[in-house]
Amino acid sequence: MSETVLELRNVTRAFELSQGAFRRAAKLTAVADVSLKVGRGEVFALVGESGSGKTTLAKMLLGLLPPTSGEILVDGMPISPKDRVAVSRRVQPIFQDPYSSLNPRKSVAQLIALPLIVHGVGDRTTRRAQVLAMLDRVGLSPRHYDAYPGQLSGGQRQRVAIARALILKPEVVICDEPTSALDVSVQAQILNLLLELKRELGLTYFFISHNLAVVEHLADRVAVMYLGRFVEERTRAGLFASPRHPYTRVLLESVLTPDPDLGVPDTRIGTAAGMPASELGCPFEPRCPSAAEVCRTTVPMVRTLPDGWTTCHLIEEEAAIVP
Amino acid sequence: MPLLEVENLVVDLPVSSGTLHAVNGISFNLERGETLAIVGESGSGKSMTSLAVMNLLPKRANRRANRLVFDGIDLANAPNARMRTLRGSRLAMIFQEPMTSLNPSYTIGNQLTEALRCHRSVPIASARDRAVQLLEKVGIPGAARRLGQYPHQLSGGLRQRVMIAMALMCGPDLIIADEPTTALDVTIQAQILHLLADLKREFGMAMILISHDLGVVARVADKVAVMYAGQVVESGAARSLFGTPRHPYTRGLLNCIPVPGRTTPGAPLGAIPGQLPSLIGPQRGCAFRERCAFAAPECAGDIAFITAEPGHDVRCVRLGALGMAA
Numbered sequence: 001m002s003e004t005v006l007e008l009r010n011v012t013r014a015f016e017l018s019q020g021a022f023r024r025a026a027k028l029t030a031v032a033d034v035s036l037k038v039g040r041g042e043v044f045a046l047v048g049e050s051g052s053g054k055t056t057l058a059k060m061l062l063g064l065l066p067p068t069s070g071e072i073l074v075d076g077m078p079i080s081p082k083d084r085v086a087v088s089r090r091v092q093p094i095f096q097d098p099y100s101s102l103n104p105r106k107s108v109a110q111l112i113a114l115p116l117i118v119h120g121v122g123d124r125t126t127r128r129a130q131v132l133a134m135l136d137r138v139g140l141s142p143r144h145y146d147a148y149p150g151q152l153s154g155g156q157r158q159r160v161a162i163a164r165a166l167i168l169k170p171e172v173v174i175c176d177e178p179t180s181a182l183d184v185s186v187q188a189q190i191l192n193l194l195l196e197l198k199r200e201l202g203l204t205y206f207f208i209s210h211n212l213a214v215v216e217h218l219a220d221r222v223a224v225m226y227l228g229r230f231v232e233e234r235t236r237a238g239l240f241a242s243p244r245h246p247y248t249r250v251l252l253e254s255v256l257t258p259d260p261d262l263g264v265p266d267t268r269i270g271t272a273a274g275m276p277a278s279e280l281g282c283p284f285e286p287r288c289p290s291a292a293e294v295c296r297t298t299v300p301m302v303r304t305l306p307d308g309w310t311t312c313h314l315i316e317e318e319a320a321i322v323p
Numbered sequence: 324m325p326l327l328e329v330e331n332l333v334v335d336l337p338v339s340s341g342t343l344h345a346v347n348g349i350s351f352n353l354e355r356g357e358t359l360a361i362v363g364e365s366g367s368g369k370s371m372t373s374l375a376v377m378n379l380l381p382k383r384a385n386r387r388a389n390r391l392v393f394d395g396i397d398l399a400n401a402p403n404a405r406m407r408t409l410r411g412s413r414l415a416m417i418f419q420e421p422m423t424s425l426n427p428s429y430t431i432g433n434q435l436t437e438a439l440r441c442h443r444s445v446p447i448a449s450a451r452d453r454a455v456q457l458l459e460k461v462g463i464p465g466a467a468r469r470l471g472q473y474p475h476q477l478s479g480g481l482r483q484r485v486m487i488a489m490a491l492m493c494g495p496d497l498i499i500a501d502e503p504t505t506a507l508d509v510t511i512q513a514q515i516l517h518l519l520a521d522l523k524r525e526f527g528m529a530m531i532l533i534s535h536d537l538g539v540v541a542r543v544a545d546k547v548a549v550m551y552a553g554q555v556v557e558s559g560a561a562r563s564l565f566g567t568p569r570h571p572y573t574r575g576l577l578n579c580i581p582v583p584g585r586t587t588p589g590a591p592l593g594a595i596p597g598q599l600p601s602l603i604g605p606q607r608g609c610a611f612r613e614r615c616a617f618a619a620p621e622c623a624g625d626i627a628f629i630t631a632e633p634g635h636d637v638r639c640v641r642l643g644a645l646g647m648a649a
Binding site for chain 1: 364365479508509510511512513514516517520535536537538539540541542543544561562565566575576577578579580581582583584585586588589591592593594595598
């Protein structure tokens, strides 16, 4: 792997949930002991259902939320939420919904130039030139310079959000479901743009999505998150060719390709039951179609694979059955 | 006789700068037990079409149709009282967002039994029995206990199941599902679609599925209508339409989506340049012509449907140039 640009070391984030004035607060561990390394120029994708902790992780990467324990490093330097301005120089977000992530009272030029002003980059004239160059780069025309978000389509708004994220030349871009709110034809345009910009500017993406078809198209490495934990981390090709964790398999089976002959898969897992009753055992055990006795009693250890790792007790046994 | 016949349905909305032609003369038939998917992007008129069938359009909307007949009942001229007896009873609807379409201040049980008690005047006890039965059918654990709960106590997947159970309470003949799984996780989406297919088979219902997701549509539908800018541009059996898509818009849409194992990772996806045309003011010709790579002068004229295969119709005059002649 190339030089590491983003690293997480045993990052955990817990929240206290109030249960009312006279009861003890319950603890919810949104992200539990996550470690990962992202190489420069890589697209690292994170997939998982709602409630799996994807967005909490993204907030920590952006310095918007401090981890309860563990360390986040960008370029080998620990980032601290106390210094959000410095973090924002290196890590920038693109959010899901371009209708709510852009201030409707600011013009496109003001929106894109704001990061430059906050960081005191350049003067009025150079900022204008930079914004115009960035508009061109994301496929908007100079006539959008003075437009307001309300005058733009969803795809154009997302281009503005991308321009705003890239204007400071960040090292890592956190893309949190950047195309989920867009129409299919617009999604294709934005995905093409993201890939093009990555190649041209050597960007690193941390790409959060629940759309596995999009992840397959974009990612170099993929991590699968379930109830705050990573359960499998692999190369894109490895994961899609031979998913090892039962949860990853269910996710892949649920991808609906436009094949009228195939019908809807029967995934045979229930809905997310929330945290399992005991801390013992595998967190996926209550929903796992192939759970065994050991899964109820023992927390699975990390199993190393040629191109990554997974946490499942049963992979040897399954490997014998599933070639 | 088809269960639902729609011929030349038009929905116009007056706006400050003129008339917005949301649905511009569409026709389709639906047999009992059949699933028709209406697929299109935002602004294509797919949701307006379903609301027009239910007569739930905004008050200012103007709806016209040569025929809008449900099981021998003329919906186009049915008085409101007649529509009220049909809606929720023989015509049911599942809306997109279970978070907003359930009433937060009533219990699940209350909302489930309301339609049945309105339409069938059954006693409370038997309405509750039926509610429990249907909640079990849609796979909600602890159904009896759920009746006393409020929507905020349920997860998104469970709420969507409650919506489905609610639509089934009176045993409808036709169910309209508007993006029933868009707000849900992929694993839950598969479960809900599976459930809808099972229930449809069991109760012999017909279904209109409104979706922008070509994967969902291909897996669930018997027939598909592709809508663009208020018009149906292509319609046919799912197998025929996905097997040999003919209209440039349908083909463009299918090229836009990444498909694991088929599209090359990292390679540019097909894109449809340009934007949806304005639907305000008179509409003539093919609405897609401004964005179409095969457009020619004749695309601005009136365009008739061409039958490419039996049951597979395409609204395009350039099929010859596309090498797609019937």
